[in-house]
Amino acid sequence: MTDSAQVLAAGSHFPPGIDSFNFRDWFTGLSDTALANVFTTLTFSVWLSVAILIVFFLWAYRKPQIVPTKRQWLAESAYGFIRNSVSIDLLGKQAGVRFAPYLTTMFLFILVMNFWAVVPGVQISPNSHIAFPATMGIIAWLVYNWVGIKKHGFVRYLKITCIPPGSPVFILPLLIPLEFLQNILLRPVTLALRLFANMFAGHLILLVFTLGGFVLLNSENLFIQSVSVLSWALTIAMTFFELIVIVLQAYVFTLLTGMYIQGSLVDEH
Amino acid sequence: MEGTLNVVGYGIAALGPGLGVALIFAAWITATARQPESAGITRPMLFMGFALVEVLALFGLVLAFALS
Numbered sequence: 001m002t003d004s005a006q007v008l009a010a011g012s013h014f015p016p017g018i019d020s021f022n023f024r025d026w027f028t029g030l031s032d033t034a035l036a037n038v039f040t041t042l043t044f045s046v047w048l049s050v051a052i053l054i055v056f057f058l059w060a061y062r063k064p065q066i067v068p069t070k071r072q073w074l075a076e077s078a079y080g081f082i083r084n085s086v087s088i089d090l091l092g093k094q095a096g097v098r099f100a101p102y103l104t105t106m107f108l109f110i111l112v113m114n115f116w117a118v119v120p121g122v123q124i125s126p127n128s129h130i131a132f133p134a135t136m137g138i139i140a141w142l143v144y145n146w147v148g149i150k151k152h153g154f155v156r157y158l159k160i161t162c163i164p165p166g167s168p169v170f171i172l173p174l175l176i177p178l179e180f181l182q183n184i185l186l187r188p189v190t191l192a193l194r195l196f197a198n199m200f201a202g203h204l205i206l207l208v209f210t211l212g213g214f215v216l217l218n219s220e221n222l223f224i225q226s227v228s229v230l231s232w233a234l235t236i237a238m239t240f241f242e243l244i245v246i247v248l249q250a251y252v253f254t255l256l257t258g259m260y261i262q263g264s265l266v267d268e269h
Numbered sequence: 270m271e272g273t274l275n276v277v278g279y280g281i282a283a284l285g286p287g288l289g290v291a292l293i294f295a296a297w298i299t300a301t302a303r304q305p306e307s308a309g310i311t312r313p314m315l316f317m318g319f320a321l322v323e324v325l326a327l328f329g330l331v332l333a334f335a336l337s
Contacts (some may be wrong), residue, residue: 009326017334019291085313086313089313090313102293192326193327194320194323194324194330197324197327197328197329197331198327200330200331201327201330248316251316252316252319252320254318255313255317255320256320259317
């Protein structure tokens with residue numbers, strides 16, 4: 001189904017590189033047309049993630065009850081976790097409730113997208129291509145800048161974000177460009193790159209241990225061949241480690257977006 | 270011997286973030302051991318600090334591929 005599966009079968013091409021992330025079109029006839037790279041495992045998992053989230057929440061809230069059913073409880077605790085422990089904690093009661101839907105959607109979407117990294121048969125997250133985290137980073141950038149400009153006005157917003165309170169005047173020429181770079185330009189880049197690089201590295205680690213097992217198995221020496229079992233055991237251990245990273249990165253992305261919004265909403269000093 | 274020096278470079282670049290992440294978790298464990306009730310308050314700070322330091326190691330990883 002995927003290129004990496006073919007690589008597995010071939011047993012060659014050991015040090016996995018950037019090529020391991022290129023996916024073949026499902027319909028080979030489309031490869032030279034405008035629809036190239038439209039039907040691949042990656043796009044499929046993105047659409048399926050969206051579908052899972054929409055269908056699950058519509059289904060969970062079909063008949064809301066005061067004593068929640070199991071599925072309603074699951075949906076409510078997912079929303080309540082981000083709403084209470086991230087949104088309201090960071091932004092306060094009023095703004096927290098206002099931004100909770102956005103942050104929860106972001107969290108769950110990234111969570112489901114990342115989760116494809118450990119689903120058998122797919123085993124690659126769409127987030128290991130920079131395009132998807134970059135889009136989410138840009139959305140977060142638009143949101144926190146728009147919120148800040150709407151609350152303070154353009155000039156005052158720039159003043160709040162670029163001039164830390166209580167800094168002496170002589171250091172301002174150095175401080176203002178740095179703060180501008182950090183708070184306006186680099187935030188979406190780091191946000192996207194963190195998520196991307198985590199999923200990229202995770203996929204690479206799994207590939208190294210899986211393919212390394214095959215390389216060891218193909219060697220002539222019996223003792224080296226038996227080490228391949230160890231390599232595959234490490235693949236399994238790393239898959240569990242991936243599970244932690246998946247949840248943590250979705251949480252961190254949401255938390256940082258929340259903190260950026262908090263920084264935009266802060267009152268003037 | 271064959272291969273690329275980028276890998277060695279990344280190994281060196283991962284030293285600093287590794288120490289940084291270790292310091293952050295050590296500080297959090299110390300704080301939580303002294304005052305267990307504060308765990309909930311400091312946990313977001315833990316993850317934020319962890320994420321900010323960890324990204325430095327990941328920059329190195331991305332650059333090791335991008336510059337090869």
